[in-house]
Amino acid sequence: MSTMLTAQSGGGEGRAEFYSRLRLRGLAPLWEVLSSLVTPVPRTPAQAVKWSFSAIRPLLMEAGDLITAAEAERRVLILENPALPGESRITSTLYAGLQLILPGEIAPAHRHTQNALRFIMDGEGAFTALDGERTYMHKYDLILTPGGRWHDHGNESDGPMIWLDGLDIPLVRVLDASFAEHRDDRGACPTTRPPGDATWRWGRNLRPSRHADSTPGNPLFSYPFADWRTTLQTLRASEDPHPHDAYLMEFANPLDGGPVLTTISAFARLTPAGFATRPMRSAVGSPLTAAGVLGVYGTTTVCTGRPNTSRGSTPGNAASSPWRRDQGALLGHCPCALPRVLRPHESWRRGFGKSYAECCAGRDALARELTPSTA
Ligand SMILES: [Fe+2]
8 A cells, every 4th residue: 555655757758648538538547646535644734823812802803893684694803724715614615704893793594514612712791593582692602503504693791792703614614515595585594582592491401202303403502601611610520630731621512412512512621830841743633712711811722733743732822822821721613524424414404494483483493392380
């Protein structure tokens, strides 16, 4: 096999002439490219990059003066990997951007095959609605909008709201599986359930006994910082940090214990001040968002898209980062691409093809069946 992986370039005019005749027939010699297709170790064009939130925030606010949310539809500054210019990718398989929504603004309801998560960076009290249920967002909450689900955002607070969007856009693009749809009125979804409904059904180590598996994706879409911070602090109080991970927890889908989204997994990490994790090698592309626990002096987003040897829980996060020096503890949120599960076509088959009214009608029927007292 190893000899097959060696490119057989060259070969003189006879071989070149043969190749040109192949091209005319839509053919190509595998032996010329095999070594780049089947590599002994992963290769990626993405680079490890660090963005400073404190540097981006003023630019985002400037964008807020220059363009309305209605004009932009999504007022987002893309975190684009410098090694992948013009491709709207933070790693080979993930998109990330920082979105600003100002007081009084809404982001109209829509749905798409791409899975999305958002990590709240700044502000309090704006909402994300998923299939007509609002969750009010607070700093460092993890919010999901699985592929195929209707979602919209609104800011009823008196301050700006900024969050990190993470989507599997590049992965879906590779599969030519992008579908998107907007409501005809370009407005928000009507409210069909009270805020917190999904959390009470799915986020308390319980699940509805008659759950009908008709909605694509994770039924739980809010993972509040207040909850997972306590988990990590409890872990820290009871055991030593792992040499490679420090204290690392994976957010779980309550349906099956798997990743929160079919193509993306998300993690929360606590790295004690002064603790350095050992270098490790991974093929996972990981946008990391670091935030302080004991008060935030600055936040930093770090991307390590290259399978490499890296030191620390936030690779590339230099010691010059002010929060690292100032914080007593750090929490990181790490959405990581997982290649083992990928079903955007499944999301489309199950979720698309129905109108919003049909989706909500089914949901209302399920709600009545599960909670007869509210019917
Ligand atoms: Fe969206």
